[in-house]
Amino acid sequence: MTTTPAQASPRQDGNRTVLTVLLWVCVLATFLTTLAVAWYQVSFQLFGDVADHGDYAMAAGIYGFGAFLLALTPAVAALHRLPLGSSVAAAVGFLVLVILAGHAADLASVTSSRSVADESWPAGAVFLALFPWVWALPIMTLVGAVTRVGSRSWDSRSTSAT
Secondary structure (H helix, E strand, O other): OOOOOOOOOHHHHHHHHHHHHHHHHHHHHHHHHHHHHHHHHHHOOOOOOOOOHHHHHHHHHHHHHHHHHHOOHHHHHHHOOOOOHHHHHHHHHHHHHHHHHHHHHHHHHHOOOOOOOOOOHHHHHHHHHOOHHHHHHHHHHHHHHHHHHHHOOOOOOOOOOO
């Protein structure tokens, strides 16, 4: 008599596929939004102005916060038991954003300031946080953590020794 390994139901496989695609979309949207917003902050200057200390500092904050968000991808994949392909892509995006954040911070340190009230890197992080779709990765992390903790039987009824 041979035994066959237990297989996941088609519904669970469908949910996992949807979550995998959603994770890929979230990683791509976060990465591209971070690049676009930081580029806008530095490159879009009105009335012939050039980017100054505050613009580069905000760009560093945007890049840094985007890198932090992408760093959540392996946790999302592990918590939802998804393939790690999106984590590899997020790691590459993370490295790119960290390099760009360092470059923007370096430019901020050597660029003169227009005024005392220049923007800083926390303002850049808040600016990126205004885009609602970048919150998908933290929400997926939270849902995965709650689901994993909720799926375990922490009460005494399920651990009775009989």
